Amino acid sequence: MLRAENLAVRRGPCTVLSGITLQLQPGQVLGVLGPNGAGKSTLLGALSGELEAAQGEVYLDQQRLAQWSGSERARRLAVLPQSSTLSFGFLVEEVVAMGRLPHASGAARDMEIIGQALAAADAAHLAGRSYLALSGGERQRVHLARVLAQLWPGVEGQTLLLDEPTSMLDPLHQHTTLQATRTFAEGGAAVMVILHDLNLAARYCDQLLLLDRGQACLLGSPAEVLQAGPLRDVFGLEVLIQQHPERGHPLVIAR
Amino acid sequence: MNLVVKPRPLLIALGVLLLCAFSLSLALGPVSLSLADTAKALLNLLGFPVAGAEQAQLIIEQIRMPRSLLGAAVGCVLALCGVAMQGLFRNPLADPGLVGVSSGAALGAAVAIVGGAMLGGIPAAISPYLLSVCAFAGGLLVTAMVYRLGRRDGVTHVGTMLLAGIALTALAGAAIGLFTYLADDATLRTLTFWNLGSLNGASYPRLWPLLVVTLGVGLWLPRRASALNALLLGESEARHLGIEVERVKRELVLCTALGVGAAVAAAGMIGFIGLVVPHLVRLLAGPDHRLLLPASALAGASLLLFADLLARLVLAPAELPIGIVTALIGAPFFLYLLLRGRA
Numbered sequence: 001m002l003r004a005e006n007l008a009v010r011r012g013p014c015t016v017l018s019g020i021t022l023q024l025q026p027g028q029v030l031g032v033l034g035p036n037g038a039g040k041s042t043l044l045g046a047l048s049g050e051l052e053a054a055q056g057e058v059y060l061d062q063q064r065l066a067q068w069s070g071s072e073r074a075r076r077l078a079v080l081p082q083s084s085t086l087s088f089g090f091l092v093e094e095v096v097a098m099g100r101l102p103h104a105s106g107a108a109r110d111m112e113i114i115g116q117a118l119a120a121a122d123a124a125h126l127a128g129r130s131y132l133a134l135s136g137g138e139r140q141r142v143h144l145a146r147v148l149a150q151l152w153p154g155v156e157g158q159t160l161l162l163d164e165p166t167s168m169l170d171p172l173h174q175h176t177t178l179q180a181t182r183t184f185a186e187g188g189a190a191v192m193v194i195l196h197d198l199n200l201a202a203r204y205c206d207q208l209l210l211l212d213r214g215q216a217c218l219l220g221s222p223a224e225v226l227q228a229g230p231l232r233d234v235f236g237l238e239v240l241i242q243q244h245p246e247r248g249h250p251l252v253i254a255r
Numbered sequence: 256m257n258l259v260v261k262p263r264p265l266l267i268a269l270g271v272l273l274l275c276a277f278s279l280s281l282a283l284g285p286v287s288l289s290l291a292d293t294a295k296a297l298l299n300l301l302g303f304p305v306a307g308a309e310q311a312q313l314i315i316e317q318i319r320m321p322r323s324l325l326g327a328a329v330g331c332v333l334a335l336c337g338v339a340m341q342g343l344f345r346n347p348l349a350d351p352g353l354v355g356v357s358s359g360a361a362l363g364a365a366v367a368i369v370g371g372a373m374l375g376g377i378p379a380a381i382s383p384y385l386l387s388v389c390a391f392a393g394g395l396l397v398t399a400m401v402y403r404l405g406r407r408d409g410v411t412h413v414g415t416m417l418l419a420g421i422a423l424t425a426l427a428g429a430a431i432g433l434f435t436y437l438a439d440d441a442t443l444r445t446l447t448f449w450n451l452g453s454l455n456g457a458s459y460p461r462l463w464p465l466l467v468v469t470l471g472v473g474l475w476l477p478r479r480a481s482a483l484n485a486l487l488l489g490e491s492e493a494r495h496l497g498i499e500v501e502r503v504k505r506e507l508v509l510c511t512a513l514g515v516g517a518a519v520a521a522a523g524m525i526g527f528i529g530l531v532v533p534h535l536v537r538l539l540a541g542p543d544h545r546l547l548l549p550a551s552a553l554a555g556a557s558l559l560l561f562a563d564l565l566a567r568l569v570l571a572p573a574e575l576p577i578g579i580v581t582a583l584i585g586a587p588f589f590l591y592l593l594l595r596g597r598a
Contacts, residue, residue, distance in 0.1 A: 050491050074497030081492060088347065088487050088542035098485055102497035150496065 008055035024190035031205030074102035099149035117149035156188035276560035334555025337529030363393020394516030451576030452525035
C-alpha cells in the first residue's frame with residue numbers, strides 16, 4: 001500500500017507540488033485530475049520514487065519507499081509512464097515479458113501471465129508482431145499489458161500508477177482500458193490513474209483528486225469533486241453537471 | 256523488420272562459422288598449409304604428438320596462432336562492447352567510440368609513437384608494450400573523464416555523456432593533430448598505419464592481457480542481458496522493473512573502456528565491427544540481449560578473422576591494414592541488410 005505524507009517536490013527554485021497527503025486504498029481506483037502543469041505527473045514521479053521529495057515522505061507497506069530494494073519494490077509497485085521511447089524491434093510478447101523481470105516465477109507461468117495480461121489490455125491479437133510496427137495506441141496498450149503482467153494477478157498490497165493511459169487511444173479503447181484497470185483493482189491492488197477526460201474519470205474512478213498549481217484542491221468521490229464551482233476555479237471551464245441517465249455517476253457538460 | 260531465427264540454430268551456425276574462420280586463418284597465408292598439416296600441427300600443440308608437420312607447427316605456433324587468437328578476441332570484444340553501448344544509449348547506431356575510449360586510445364598511441372621518437376627512440380624491445388600501455392591508459396582516462404562529466408547528483412546522464420564524449424573526442428583529435436604536426440615522416444607513417452589497425456606482429460605477451468579482458472567482458476555482460484533489455488524501455492522504466500540502473504550503466508561503461516581499450520591497444524583502431532556486428536545480428540535474431548550478446552561475440556570474432564584473411568591474402572605478400580578491409584566488406588553488407596529490411 002502506498003502512502004504519502006505532506007509531500008513536496010521542488011524543481012529548481014519552484015515548488016511544483018506541496019502539502020500532498022494521500023493514501024491509496026486497496027481495491028480502489030483513484031483518479032488524478034488537473035490542468036496542464038498542475039503537478040499530476042510530478043505527483044506520480046514522487047510516489048514512484050523517480051523524483052526526490054523536498055519535504056515529506058512516501059511509504060510503501062509502512063517502509064520508506066527509498067529503502068526498498070529494486071526488485072522487491074518492483075513486485076509491489078508498477079508504473080506506466082505517459083510515453084515510452086523503445087526503438088528496438090522486440091516482439092509484443094517480449095515487451096510484456098519484461099514485466100516479469102522482477103519475478104522468478106518460471107517460464108511457463110510467465111507465458112501464462114503474459115497471455116492474460118495481453119488479453120486484459122485488449123492486445124492479445126498483437127502477439128507475434130514487432131513492437132515497432134504498432135501504432136501509438138497499440139503500443140500504449142502493450143505497455144499497459146507489461147505493467148499489468150508486472151503485478152499480475154494484482155492482490156492487496158500492490159500498487160499500480162498510470163500516467164494518462166488513454167491519451168493515444170480511440171474512444172472504445174479508452175473505455176476498455178479503464179475497465180481493465182477497474183477489473184484489475186477488484187483483485188485488491190490499489191490503482192492511481194492520471195486522466196484528462198472528466199467523464200471517464202467520473203465513470204471509472206472510486207475517488208478523485210483535483211490538483212491545482214501543485215496543491216490538492218479537492219479529494220473525494222466523483223460526485224463530490226465534479227461540481228461546477230471547483231471545476232470553474234481550477235480549469236476555468238464553465239460546466240453543467242448532470243446525472244448519467246443509466247449509471248447515475250456525474251456527467252460533465254461544457255457550457 | 257524482424258527476421259527471427261531460432262536461438263539454438265543461430266548460435267550453432269555462428270559457432271561453426273567461427274571454427275571455419277579460425278581454421279582458415281591458421282591454414283592460409285603467405286605459406287599455405289594443407290588442412291591436414293594444420294590439424295596435425297594443432298594436435299601437436301595440444302600435446303598429442305603426431306609426426307610429419309614440423310614446419311607447419313612452427314608457423315602456426317609462432318605466427319598464426321597468436322594472430323588468429325588476437326583477431327578472434329578483438330572481434331569478439333569489439334562486438335560485445337558495441338552491444339553494450341547501443342543498449343546504454345538505447346540507440347542501434349551507437350558505437351563504442353561514443354564514450355571516448357577510441358579517441359583516448361589513439362591519443363595515448365600518438366603520445367607513445369611521436370613522443371618516443373622525439374625522445375630519441377624507445378628501445379625496440381619495449382616500444383610495442385609502451386604503445387599498448389599508453390593506448391590502453393589513454394582510452395581508460397578519456398572514458399573516465401566522459402563518465403565523470405556525465406554525472407550530476409549521483410546520476411549518470413547518458414545524453415550529457417554523449418555530448419561530453421563528442422567534445423573530448425574533438426579535443427583528443429586536436430591533440431593528435433598536434434602530435435601529427437610535430438612528427439617526422441617515418442613516425443607519421445607508423446602513426447597512420449596504427450590508426451588503420453593491424454593484427455600484424457601479434458605475440459603471446461601482448462595477447463594475454465586482451466584475452467583476459469575479453470573473457471571478463473564476455474562473462475560479465477551476459478549477466479546483464481535482462482537489465483540491458485529493460486534499459487531499452489527507458490531508464491525510469493528499467494528502474495520501475497527493479498533494475499539498479501546506475502550500477503548497470505557504470506558496469507557497461509567500465510566493460511567498454513576495458514574491452515575497447517584492450518582491443519585498440521593490441522591491434523590499433525579497427526572501426527565498424529562494434530557498430531555493425533550487433534546491428535547485423537539484431538536483424539537476424541531480434542533485439543533480445545540474452546541471444547544478442549553471445550551471437551554478436553561469435554559473429555564479431557568470425558568477421559574479424561575473415562577480414563584479416565582478406566587483408567593478408569589480397570595483396571600477398573604485402574598486407575592491407577585491416578581497418579580498411581572491415582569497412583570495405585562490412586559497410587556495403589550493412590547497407591544491403593538495411594535496404595532489404597526496409598522493403
